[in-house]
Amino acid sequence: MKFGVRKPSFKKSFSARTTGKAKRQLKKAVIPGYGKKGTGWIKNPKKAAYNKVYKKTTVSFWDLFK
Structure with missing residues (x-):
């Protein structure tokens, strides 16, 4: 399971x-x-x-600039 910032995929x-x-x-x-x-x-x-936990434990790269 991933924690932290997700890597953006253009x-x-x-x-x-x-x-x-x-x-x-x-x-x-x-x-x-x-x-x-x-x-x-x-x-x-x-x-x-899995998706519910993933959404709660990670953050979008773009959310850091909001």
């Missing part, structure tokens, strides 16, 4: 910003439960638990 950051709104709307229309809170715990509880 490739992933760019991908997240350019993944279109249309793509998310399409998934939401096709997949019931897509984008709903708490579905990660139902789908994959081990990964959801």
Whole structure:
């Protein structure tokens, strides 16, 4: 498990910003439960638990400048 500051990835950051709104709307229309809170715990509880701890123990590099 990582503690402290996460290393920024410009490739992933760019991908997240350019993944279109249309793509998310399409998934939401096709997949019931897509984008709903708490579905990660139902789908994959081990990964959801890891992500929850990871989010609480690390900080974004960009948050240091806020």
